[in-house]
Amino acid sequence: MAIDNQTTKVVTGKVRLSYCNIFVPQANDQGVDKYGTAILIPKSDKDTLRKIKAAVDAAVELGKSKWGGKIPANLKKPLRDGDEERPDDEAYAGHYFLNASSNNKPGIAKPTGKDANGKTKFAEITDSTEVYSGCFAKVSLNFYPYDAKGNRGVAAGLNNIVKVQDGDFLGGRSSVNDDFAGEDFDDIVDISDDDDFLS
Template sequence: MAITKNNPLKIVLGTCRVSYVHIKEPAAFEDSDPRYSVTFLIPKDSPDVERIRAAIRSAYEANKEGLFKGKPLSSPKLWNPLRDGDEVLEEFPERKEYEGCYFVKAASKTQPKAFDTDKQEILDLDEVYSGCYCRGVIVCYPFNNKLAGFGFYINSVMKMRDGERLGGFEATADDYDDEVEDFLG
């Protein structure tokens, strides 16, 4: 649960709930290239919040004059990937899991590894789903193309425990218990 000493941009997150998990297959948003991604929901009082801010500051300091042309870190023209979940609730009140949290999306063109708590690779990636609790290794990077700011790569996740699934439904054969005989026709 720290920034690695040799790379201030690399963070090993503590346990937090995950949402919008796309580690089995990459997903595309609007007209973007498909990417593997995970959104981490981080309680506002977690030390990970300051670790993420420190990684963003490090990326900024290394690129302040070149890539960002002197814009201050607080500029609204620089994208900050650490978002306030309580603001999401204003637009999407059904997303109760965001309450009291910040969130950060980490993505990559390459598939991240998934591990269990015994540090064994998880081969059935359906075991890592939106709503479970994971740790993650993420790396901050700066960018300046159509927009300027910061993003995070996802290197790996470690599933810590199950949780209630988010944003979907569970299929069960029990849905078909009533009047099965009527449909055998």
Template sequence: MHITTGEVRFSFVHIYEPHAFENEPPKYSVLCLLPKSDTKTLAKIKKAIEAVRNSDAGKKNLKGIRGEVTFLRDGDEERPDRPEFAGMYFFNASCKDQPLVIDAEKEELIDRRKLYSGCYGRVSIDIFSYSTRGNHGITTGLRALQVLRDGEPLGGASPVNVDDEFDDDYDF
């Protein structure tokens, strides 16, 4: 199943260069912060999780597993030390091939500086079950991202506004 979320906040953005985690092959990835108030997206995710759980592949991959085995995590419970996680669910989405990135007008995003940890957008994700090396669960595959608007940068350098950085009043 695949869905497109409502507005999320992007963090740990690795979209233009793949990144390797803990001896895994490099992947393109993003962490998405989903407001708990976005009941429409939450309902779509829960419906997709249930459909995957009840699919033939889901029954096979999750056989004997009890309880939640899903990608959706509670920011208030798991990351109380990070203010940006307050009132949010969060999930990681990744893929092997570089995903499509578009802007609010659905044009390919040319300026890579517009996609950074802290900006807001939407993601198109596949939701599927897996059973690999003794691990079982339901996860996401990243299909595409849409950048909608700027936000306060989360860590690292903030985007540069050339008008703020370089005024026309200079002296050599």
């Protein structure tokens, strides 16, 4: 089988986003600005895990030419076990996870219904508060081999994200609604048109 971008590409099932920096890039360990997110995959989602394993295997085959024709003994692979590596983080319990990044801003959207032909329609999400660490999405990934300063392995490139469901914020952040649910705002004055408010 010929290996191309389609054999190393995966569209996940419903996954959860963590450490989500997809609207504004952040510097990685090498000081390079990248967009990225961790992706938590339920261990019960055998179909997504099978697709990722196949795509990683295809990327390994592609990498042999970078790695002197053979697979390195210490090859790093992107998929990790949340129960083993993050035992104190309940969000990672029962999940595998991987980190996906990109030099370019990923496409970020939500489904809005079906068109006349029954195909899903999407609307771009531009509000950075709408997609966050803790929400659920389907994610398009591309796996590729790398060889950087003696580190050899397969990494996950981040293509596109479609938000499918809200979830509890990860990282301790709460929503405005949660923080102020018990507060009384009956005597609040509308300040939106008050030119003197900040002067």
